[in-house]
Amino acid sequence: MTSHIADVLIPLALDTAYSYAVPDGLDLKEGDVVQVPLASREVVGVVWGLRSGQGGNLKKVTGVVDAPNLSAKMRKFLDWIAWYTLAPKGSALAMGLKLVDAERAEVVRVGVRLAGQLPKRMTPARQKVIEAAQDGVVRLKSELAHAAGVSAGVVDGLIDEGTLETVTLLQEPVAEAPNPDSGSAALSDGQQAAALELIASMAEEHPPVTLLEGVTGSGKTEVYFEAVAQAVRDGRQALILMPEIALTTQFLDRFAARFGVKPATWHSGVTGRKRERLYAAIASGEVRVVAGARSALFLPYADLGLIVVDEEHETAYKQDDGVHYHARDMAVVRGRIENASVVLASATPSIESRVNVQRGRYRHVQLPERFGGRQMPQIRAVDLRRETIPKGRWLSPTLNLSIEDTLGRGEQVLLFLNRRGYAPLTLCRACAHRYECPNCSAWLVEHRFRRSLVCHHCGHVERTPQACISCGSIDSLVPCGPGVERIAEEVAEIFPDKRCVVLSSDMLGGTERLRTELAAIADGAFDIVIGTQLVAKGHNFPLMTLVGVLDADIGLTSGDPRAAERTFQMLQQVTGRAGRGEKPGRALVQTWQPDHPVIAALVSGDAERFYEEETRVREIAGLPPFGRLASLIVSAAEREAAEAHARAMALVAQPPAGVTVLGPAEAPLALIRGRYRFRLLVKTEREVDLQAYLRDWLGRCPKVRGNARVAIDVDPQSFL
Numbered sequence: 001m002t003s004h005i006a007d008v009l010i011p012l013a014l015d016t017a018y019s020y021a022v023p024d025g026l027d028l029k030e031g032d033v034v035q036v037p038l039a040s041r042e043v044v045g046v047v048w049g050l051r052s053g054q055g056g057n058l059k060k061v062t063g064v065v066d067a068p069n070l071s072a073k074m075r076k077f078l079d080w081i082a083w084y085t086l087a088p089k090g091s092a093l094a095m096g097l098k099l100v101d102a103e104r105a106e107v108v109r110v111g112v113r114l115a116g117q118l119p120k121r122m123t124p125a126r127q128k129v130i131e132a133a134q135d136g137v138v139r140l141k142s143e144l145a146h147a148a149g150v151s152a153g154v155v156d157g158l159i160d161e162g163t164l165e166t167v168t169l170l171q172e173p174v175a176e177a178p179n180p181d182s183g184s185a186a187l188s189d190g191q192q193a194a195a196l197e198l199i200a201s202m203a204e205e206h207p208p209v210t211l212l213e214g215v216t217g218s219g220k221t222e223v224y225f226e227a228v229a230q231a232v233r234d235g236r237q238a239l240i241l242m243p244e245i246a247l248t249t250q251f252l253d254r255f256a257a258r259f260g261v262k263p264a265t266w267h268s269g270v271t272g273r274k275r276e277r278l279y280a281a282i283a284s285g286e287v288r289v290v291a292g293a294r295s296a297l298f299l300p301y302a303d304l305g306l307i308v309v310d311e312e313h314e315t316a317y318k319q320d321d322g323v324h325y326h327a328r329d330m331a332v333v334r335g336r337i338e339n340a341s342v343v344l345a346s347a348t349p350s351i352e353s354r355v356n357v358q359r360g361r362y363r364h365v366q367l368p369e370r371f372g373g374r375q376m377p378q379i380r381a382v383d384l385r386r387e388t389i390p391k392g393r394w395l396s397p398t399l400n401l402s403i404e405d406t407l408g409r410g411e412q413v414l415l416f417l418n419r420r421g422y423a424p425l426t427l428c429r430a431c432a433h434r435y436e437c438p439n440c441s442a443w444l445v446e447h448r449f450r451r452s453l454v455c456h457h458c459g460h461v462e463r464t465p466q467a468c469i470s471c472g473s474i475d476s477l478v479p480c481g482p483g484v485e486r487i488a489e490e491v492a493e494i495f496p497d498k499r500c501v502v503l504s505s506d507m508l509g510g511t512e513r514l515r516t517e518l519a520a521i522a523d524g525a526f527d528i529v530i531g532t533q534l535v536a537k538g539h540n541f542p543l544m545t546l547v548g549v550l551d552a553d554i555g556l557t558s559g560d561p562r563a564a565e566r567t568f569q570m571l572q573q574v575t576g577r578a579g580r581g582e583k584p585g586r587a588l589v590q591t592w593q594p595d596h597p598v599i600a601a602l603v604s605g606d607a608e609r610f611y612e613e614e615t616r617v618r619e620i621a622g623l624p625p626f627g628r629l630a631s632l633i634v635s636a637a638e639r640e641a642a643e644a645h646a647r648a649m650a651l652v653a654q655p656p657a658g659v660t661v662l663g664p665a666e667a668p669l670a671l672i673r674g675r676y677r678f679r680l681l682v683k684t685e686r687e688v689d690l691q692a693y694l695r696d697w698l699g700r701c702p703k704v705r706g707n708a709r710v711a712i713d714v715d716p717q718s719f720l
């Protein structure tokens with residue numbers, strides 16, 4: 001008799017599957033979720049492979065867990081991610097395995113209703129229950145007891161007597177079925193043509209990746225909704241990935257207007273039983289459309305026909321801890337494995353996706369105009385070298401005039417500054433002490449409203465002191481530079497009778513409050529909105545006609561190779577919030593460098609010029625997507641340990657032709673959360689197998705000792 005061996009992958013940072021003997025009589029399939037012994041514990045894992053063999057001295061699989069089987073496609077996807085990111089396979093699995101926790105498994109709900117037969121012995125309490133149940137409605141036992149004003153025992157007694165009968169209550173569906181033909185949108189000709197192109201491509205034998213590029217306010221959402229409708233008609237599932245799913249009330253309403261119901265949503269705020277039921281319903285195919293954050297990419301779809309990546313250029317798609325993956329790129333991989341169409345939507349696509357169009361790897365569908373004949377905003381640079389702004393103020397006279405003018409017409413203004421808090425740096429006027437985070441190499445940011453100094457990297461908070469902690473002087477602290485709170489103060493002084501709101505991700509009241517405020521802005525409840533990048537993305541504020549960018553240069557000076565691209569995208573997005581309603585919009589961009597290519601391209605409205613220039617710069621420098629990058633961060637609690645290990649790694653790098661290894665160098669953020677960081681950067685030509693080189697190199701590296709760690713980031717988006 002041949003017995004079987006199961007190779008079981010365990011969702012821990014382990015790179016190989018462990019072998020177990022399959023006990024007689026246990027019928028296992030690949031992808032089954034099982035329980036196995038590991039060291040002295042029992043853990044859950046997934047059968048990654050099955051083979052015949054004796055396995056005499058192997059430990060045995062304990063049993064099968066009642067959780068959806070992980071399909072071959074899903075396992076292939078997870079293997080691929082582990083290969084690409086160099087993460088342990090078990091860590092990739094951990095992202096894909098959201099187990100049904102047996103202890104919290106849903107209790108079947110039982111209801112009762114009148115069956116007719118009277119009890120042999122009638123009591124006043126029983127009489128009350130029978131009266132309360134007279135209407136024949138099915139109620140939970142506890143509800144009926146409550147309605148009758150008796151204890152649950154009385155209800156139980158009547159069940160035993162046959163007076164009441166029990167009925168298993170149906171669970172509410174996790175998500176209702178979207179109707180693809182519910183509120184068919186009246187698309188513009190341009191939208192119609194774009195939608196048809198997407199739909200046609202879905203029927204191809206190997207569905208392509210399409211870049212859906214449309215200017216801000218062109219109505220991309222309505223276009224990809226048509227592709228979603230097609231997936232639903234085809235009986236397949238659709239996934240819409242979004243960077244800020246928690247703030248998308250407007251989006252959910254638009255979905256409901258088109259499909260009759262809201263989509264299922266998946267993000268970290270969906271917890272407990274809801275999460276488990278959703279997971280199971282996605283695996284069974286019951287849930288047809290999911291709108292979710294990047295983690296929704298790891299759900300076990302039964303038959304995925306379409307993936308939309310909305311705002312595909314967003315940095316929020318990159319996960320920068322644990323498994324370092326980019327959800328946009330992994331969506332393309334998953335689409336290929338599932339034979340699903342992939343639509344990347346953006347008004348400001350990444351250079352990567354643009355180049356993929358040029359290389360013929362992606363299709364290109366464009367919407368060059370705004371929906372409903374609306375005009376793009378007029379954008380002007382305000383040259384800060386020519387403006388006289390009083391010390392401690394940031395709004396230029398030119399901007400102030402425009403604000404006044406706009407408010408005078410009863411329209412809305414957005415002031416954009418991508419800095420949270422009151423001031424990015426605090427120093428002592430007496431001794432020049434600068435307030436710095438004890439755990440990170442970063443200044444503490446003053447949050448005046450909370451009366452505290454906060455580290456934006458590790459969350460360290462201290463109360464803003466009355467006396468300088470260094471020299472003891474009283475009232476000597478000065479804020480340097482502006483954050484949104486400080487701008488709000490200035491605005492309140494200049495426009496005292498206007499309704500003003502500050503929006504940033506650290507707002508008190510959290511997501512719930514943000515949602516309310518965003519809706520209030522759309523309804524015109526505020527005159528002036530001051531916000532960080534949070535307000536720049538995706539929102540539709542119909543009354544907003546003026547956008548003022550307070551400091552367009554902030555992002556341009558960082559050493560990040562993507563600084564220009566990021567700044568361009570951000571400015572294009574935020575200025576794109578102006579003039580989306582009936583009235584035309586304009587934008588004023590305060591800058592010290594009006595001739596900078598990014599600012600010049602923005603003002604001229606010639607995005608093409610920017611893309612061409614930036615693509616050329618990347619090509620000459622051999623930067624992505626013309627070359628490949630990986631960053632290795634070595635960190636440790638002691639600076640010497642981190643540096644020594646990074647140096648030891650560099651010694652055995654042995655880069656072959658086409659590969660350059662730079663560093664180690666102290667990372668720009670040399671200390672985060674009490675860990676010192678050194679960085680090695682690998683740069684290769686495009687044809688080089690980067691992963692193979694990295695594996696080879698890591699194989700030669702000395703073992704990490706103590707608390708040192710090496711984090712590998714393929715295609716890094718952050719260079720801090």
Ligand SMILES: Nc1ncnc2c1ncn2[C@@H]1O[C@H](COP(=O)(O)OP(=O)(O)OP(=O)(O)O)[C@@H](O)[C@H]1O
Pocket residue numbers: 185186187188191214215216217218219220221222346347371537538539540576580
């Ligand atoms: N076919 C349509 N019928 C009615 N309204 C539409 C239609 N298409 C778009 N709109 C409206 O036009 C506005 C802009 O659309 P949408 O938000 O989809 O633009 P977008 O291309 O996603 O822009 P951005 O990239 O700036 O977020 C919205 O208010 C939307 O409701």
Ligand SMILES: [Zn+2]
Pocket residue numbers: 437438439440442455456457458459460673
């Ligand atoms: Zn810190």
